[in-house]
Amino acid sequence: MKLLIVEDEAKTASFLKQGFSEAGFLVSVAADGLEGRRQIESVGFDLIVLDIMLPGVDGWETLRWMRGAGVGTPVLILTARDEVADRVRGLELGADDYLVKPFAFSELLARVRTILRRPTVREPATLRVADLELDLTGQKAMRGGQRLDLTGREFKLLSLLMRRSGEVLTRTLIAESVWNMNSEGDTNVVDVNMRRLRSKVDDPFPQKLLRTVRGVGYVLENPEGQ
Amino acid sequence: MSWKTLRDSKTGSRGGASLAVLLTAWYTTASFALVAIGTGLLYFALADNLRKISEQSLLDEVEVCRALVLEQGGDSHPLHEEVEIDSAVRRYQKFYIRVIDGQGAASTTTPGMDRDLSESRVAAAAAQYGGIFRIASPNGAPYRAMVATVPRDAMGRDNWTLQVAVDLTQEQVVLGRQRVWVWTLLAAALILCPGIGFAIARRSTRPLREVAETARHIGSSTLNERIGAEGYPVEIRGLALAFNAMLERLEESFARMSRFSADIAHELRTPVNNIRGQAEVALARPRSPEEYVEVIASGLEESVRLSELIESLLFLARSESPGDHLKRTPEDIGRLLADLRDYYEVAATEAGVTMSSTAERDNIMAYVDRMLLLRALGNLVSNALAHCSTGDTIVLGALRQDEQIHIVVRDTGSGIPADALPRVFDRLYRADPARSRNSGGAGLGLAIVRQIIHLHGGEVEIASSPGQGTTVLVILPRSTAPRESPLPTAPIY
Numbered sequence: 001m002k003l004l005i006v007e008d009e010a011k012t013a014s015f016l017k018q019g020f021s022e023a024g025f026l027v028s029v030a031a032d033g034l035e036g037r038r039q040i041e042s043v044g045f046d047l048i049v050l051d052i053m054l055p056g057v058d059g060w061e062t063l064r065w066m067r068g069a070g071v072g073t074p075v076l077i078l079t080a081r082d083e084v085a086d087r088v089r090g091l092e093l094g095a096d097d098y099l100v101k102p103f104a105f106s107e108l109l110a111r112v113r114t115i116l117r118r119p120t121v122r123e124p125a126t127l128r129v130a131d132l133e134l135d136l137t138g139q140k141a142m143r144g145g146q147r148l149d150l151t152g153r154e155f156k157l158l159s160l161l162m163r164r165s166g167e168v169l170t171r172t173l174i175a176e177s178v179w180n181m182n183s184e185g186d187t188n189v190v191d192v193n194m195r196r197l198r199s200k201v202d203d204p205f206p207q208k209l210l211r212t213v214r215g216v217g218y219v220l221e222n223p224e225g226q
Numbered sequence: 227m228s229w230k231t232l233r234d235s236k237t238g239s240r241g242g243a244s245l246a247v248l249l250t251a252w253y254t255t256a257s258f259a260l261v262a263i264g265t266g267l268l269y270f271a272l273a274d275n276l277r278k279i280s281e282q283s284l285l286d287e288v289e290v291c292r293a294l295v296l297e298q299g300g301d302s303h304p305l306h307e308e309v310e311i312d313s314a315v316r317r318y319q320k321f322y323i324r325v326i327d328g329q330g331a332a333s334t335t336t337p338g339m340d341r342d343l344s345e346s347r348v349a350a351a352a353a354q355y356g357g358i359f360r361i362a363s364p365n366g367a368p369y370r371a372m373v374a375t376v377p378r379d380a381m382g383r384d385n386w387t388l389q390v391a392v393d394l395t396q397e398q399v400v401l402g403r404q405r406v407w408v409w410t411l412l413a414a415a416l417i418l419c420p421g422i423g424f425a426i427a428r429r430s431t432r433p434l435r436e437v438a439e440t441a442r443h444i445g446s447s448t449l450n451e452r453i454g455a456e457g458y459p460v461e462i463r464g465l466a467l468a469f470n471a472m473l474e475r476l477e478e479s480f481a482r483m484s485r486f487s488a489d490i491a492h493e494l495r496t497p498v499n500n501i502r503g504q505a506e507v508a509l510a511r512p513r514s515p516e517e518y519v520e521v522i523a524s525g526l527e528e529s530v531r532l533s534e535l536i537e538s539l540l541f542l543a544r545s546e547s548p549g550d551h552l553k554r555t556p557e558d559i560g561r562l563l564a565d566l567r568d569y570y571e572v573a574a575t576e577a578g579v580t581m582s583s584t585a586e587r588d589n590i591m592a593y594v595d596r597m598l599l600l601r602a603l604g605n606l607v608s609n610a611l612a613h614c615s616t617g618d619t620i621v622l623g624a625l626r627q628d629e630q631i632h633i634v635v636r637d638t639g640s641g642i643p644a645d646a647l648p649r650v651f652d653r654l655y656r657a658d659p660a661r662s663r664n665s666g667g668a669g670l671g672l673a674i675v676r677q678i679i680h681l682h683g684g685e686v687e688i689a690s691s692p693g694q695g696t697t698v699l700v701i702l703p704r705s706t707a708p709r710e711s712p713l714p715t716a717p718i719y
Contacts, residue, residue: 102533153568179569181604182597189608192573215526 001116002026002043006036006062007051007078016049019105020112033057037065045073047112050095052079052086060093067094074115076108106168106216113167127162130222132201132209134162143205153178154197161210161220170217194218245434246427253423261415265408272404276397280319280370281358287313287321288374288390295325295376295386309334318396322369324348324389328378339391342367348389349373361391368394433462437469449477482652489654489669493535497528538670542653545677552595552681559590559631562600563622570607578616584623592631592702594682602678605671606635606698613639613696633700641692650688651676675700 003025007013013029020027028043030036033054040048048066052059063075074096079086081100090098096115099108127134133142139155141148150158157178161169171190175181178193194210202208211219294305305325313321313336322339326332332345342363351361352373361369371391378384440453452473455466501524508521563583574581603622610620614637623634642650649655653673679686683703690696 102529102536104530153572175569180565181569182601189570189573192576196572214523215530 001046002028003112004028004030004036004039004043004045004048006030006033006048006054006059008032008054009051012051015105016108019109023109033059033062036062040066040071040073047074047076047116049076049078049108049112052077052081052090060089063090063093063095076112076115078103078108104170104216106213107170107173110164110167110169110173127159127165129162129165129220130207130209130224131205132162134159141201143201146204148200150197150200153193154200157193157197158201158220161218166219166221168213168216168219174217246424246431249427249430250420250423253426254419257419257423258412258415261419262412265411269401269404269408273401276400277370280392280394280397283319283321284358284370284372284390284392287323287392288372288388291323291325291388291390292374292376295378295388306334309336320393320396322389322391322393326387326389328384328386333386343369343371343389343391345389348391352389360394368398370394430459433458433466437462437466441469444473446480449473449480486653490539493654494532497532497535501525501528535670538674542670542673542677545681552598554593554595556591557594557596557599559592559594559624559633562596562603563624563633566600566603566607567622569604570611574611574614574620577611577614578618579611579614580619582619582621584621590624590626590631594702595678598678598681602675602700603633603635605675606700609671610635610637610639610696610698613637613641615639618695631702633702634697635700636695636697638695641694641696642688642690643692644690647688647690651686 001024003020005013005016005020005027007016007029008031010031013031017027017029028039028045030039034057036048036050036054037057039045050059050062054062057065059077059079063077066073066075075094076097076099077090077095078099078101079090087098097111099111125135125137127136131144134140134155135142136159141150141155141158157174160174160177171188172182174190174194194212198210202210207223209220209222211221211223213219290308291305294302294308298304309323309325313323322336322343324332324335324339324343324345326345342365343361348361348371351359351371358370358372361371363369369391371389374388374390376386376388378386437453440451444451452470453466455463455470458466504521504524508518560583567581567583571581607620607622614620618638620635620637623636625632646655651672654669655673676686679700679702685701687699687701688696689699
């Protein structure tokens, strides 16, 4: 997967490049709109991460040019401005998503992946990570042949983590997907629920699948690799 | 600043002449007119009186002479005495009398009369005017005169003629002196009226100038200044009091703002300081990978805290700007409370707190922004949870009351001290300063709650007694009730 990052702030560009490279993308960086345009014209990218505040030709201009020239590459806009009007403008100009700084890198990664797999394959009826198995149709969770006794919410939480196994999920994202809550509030409700889930899924077993990523959120993965 | 003031004063003078000048002009015009009319009337009254007096004396004199002619004949001694001596010695209202006998010859004449008023002159004037008339000597001396026919006997056969004139020189002198007075008075009025008028105008507009002067001096650092309203007339006192009330409000919001800025600076300073210090210390010497991880992770946590703080502040700032930012959809409030309870239930259970919602079966629909209302109510619940300990309960309730929707979050937790209660909705205010940021957040939670409810046109009330618990009442207005509400505005994002 080839990714172009158009971002003038060197530090931001650098950590984005590193993050995406380590997530398995081939990353190019352009420091301004003109440079970005040159690269887009010569290379076929799978996705472009576009900053709005660029010297010279800004992000809006670049996006307009792209869509005008018939370049259909998905675009994710990054900006420090989150006025509603800006969001609308970005999406109207043909951007696929919009993320406001400061953001969690894991969220950016998740959104990029979401855009790239949009024409989704149908979900399998059973999810499997290491010896943990989730039967989505039967609403059953098994680990090492042992049935796990989960509540409805816990099942939903576990299926989210398994479906996006290997991705770090932020607390906000978890609260949104599982409880349809837009903010976690002051109390770390998600943490409490994760602790409960962990006591059922991980505590009785020697191999730990759930991992807390400090300052970010949670990830469920096979520690020995896929 | 000075440029602006300059421009303001310019536009001010373009607005019209000075009030003091206008008032002076009106005072001057009015009082000068009064003086002029008054003195004029007095002058004419005097002139009229003088005329009447001289006419009366004239008639008297004629009567005396007539009587003398009639009783004693034309050539009597008393008549001669009257005509030639009595009249001649008078200084004021000097009379001139000529007695003409039946043959047309002057029988007796006051000395000097022939010089100024010849017989023919008087006769001609009498024929022209009749009655009492004014006549002037050839050199311009003024007289009032009349001609009368006097019978010498009762049969009226021998008619004599009397020509009587009174010298008006003295009268003219008196009137002339009066005119001098009149003009002096008018001249004095012309000088004094504007002066006094201006003094009065200055005096009565002085409070206005003082108010303006105070207002000019008040800047953001001197908002505590007030205009002394005592001793001013009612109209100006009203202005001064209104002005003071405005200053009061300004001062309060300035104080609030600067307190808020100071609080923000503090809130930002702490995490930034942590990140900076930990990174500095970590880089001072080589460390184990675990130590680096610790520093980076800690920095990440602080950054997340900063991001959340920025997000909350931006939310508060943006929702203060006018315009409806709400994305309203019809929501079942009971369902919403059940969702909230569902979300917080595990956390509550862990803390030994019982949660219940009483509105589940009621069907209370409202047009609200689901995400925002959830955020507000979520803040209330997590606040309640933070104040509760094992054995406490939290009750969520909703009911419809007179087209309003009341949502209640009640807990039996530790409560809030009475002195902190009025300020809990202030930004960055924490009832307990010692509460760590881990449990307390940035102190924006309740400010956000209030902002969200205000955006919905509602109100939040809080009641608490320490040791007994806290009750928060959210009142959503009529307009959120579905049948009262217009169609939901199209979502813009």
